[in-house]
Amino acid sequence: MDIQIRRVQETDSERIRQLFKEVMIYGASSPGKLALNHQLYVQPAYVLYGIFSLGVLISYYSIAPGSLICVASLAFFLAWRQRIWREIKKYDDAAMNGGDLADIGSHYGPVPSAFWVAEVQDSGGAGTVIGCVGLDSSTNPDPSVVEIRRMLVSPSYQQRGVGSSLLRAAIDHARTQKMQRIFLSTSMFQPAARKLYENFGFFEEGKLDVGVKFCSISFDIDFYVYGMQL
Template sequence: MNVSHVIQTRVRPFKKSDSEQVRELYSLAMLYGPRAPVTIALKHQIYKPFSWVLYTLFAGGLALSRHSSTQVTGMAMSATVLGLFLAWRRTIWSKFKAFCQAAVDGDLSDIGKSYSAVLPDSSKLDSSGFWVAEVADGAEVGKIIGAVGLASSTNTDPTTAELRRLVVSPSYQGHGVGSLLVNTLLEHARTRGLTSVFLSTSMYQRPAMQLYEHLGFVLDRKVAVQVKILFIVNTAYLHFYKIKL
């Protein structure tokens, strides 16, 4: 579904009845659509140096298969290389799916508890919160199309908290939904007396990083993480951002 008209969106605090929709939205946004991290990671794989080695070997196998004396060898070589390439892609997909499932089974399994998000404001003991964005008019009014959380439990400094689980439905990306969610979170953080908000994201979440930088977040550091896929070792980077309030 492509959304071409102006979307009327409202952001409101999370309700317990939103739980299942939020979990489904998180998996959808992380695993599907042109801006999904796994989609970007799979595109990166196409241009990895080892991929070019596989392309060369695959072409070599095809060349060998044209001659009767080396046909079997060439076909086996090409089939093996193709199988390795597809297994590599499947492993990338599986790792992202496992990451999403860990979030769904972790803090998103009980959003109210994880983010103190279902307690009245007057009884909240910390600065945590969770918000959803929903369509405000038209046939899909009330549909949840985005979410974001602020967690104070992931660090010991009471003056800062972590932005987590920012997601926007693939069909509604590029319409300012993410900005509305993050600005709502930042305003909440200011009213709670926080002096900063931090977050981490992967190199495969480029649209999210562009949003954070546009809203005033500054890159604090990058950390290299080596991920072994089959016998191939890939280096990915986690980007850590922070904004002073």
């Protein structure tokens, strides 16, 4: 497999946005979908399954109250699920609407920021972007600190060293630019990313619990900040 790591070009922008949506939010193995699926296994979901089952049982004896309990518990579950999904999609909106992926060239243009893509060549020499990573100096007031962002590899090309090659390019660039610290954030739904960063010597520096509230239920997602001195 012939994969080249190169700097981003203006013509890559649409493909990168598409990749972000697929890899982070909407794809079957994306952190977005994993977060949504996690809802099925948290304690309040089991309580709702119990209430629904009780409704089914009651409906054997008395159809109206039993059905009402079933419908109410299902409607509550779906509304809660919708609330979580809306929150996940905000991440997409934030990146696309005025965020760094809206205009990749200008956001990652000023040095020491930079953006790379991984491109695979077919036998005819045509290239397809299958991964990317950005180094962003705008997210921290300290000019010697940069953030790794948008580390993405298309699922069909994962676990072949593409993510490592992209990360190496970003770290090498940060060192060349005399940066002193590099950091990033990731979540409990990104085990591959955490493994990748730990392989490169990043340490977990902090953990942040973000709760998505719905009525009295809090759906908690753990975020981790990883960092490394250069």
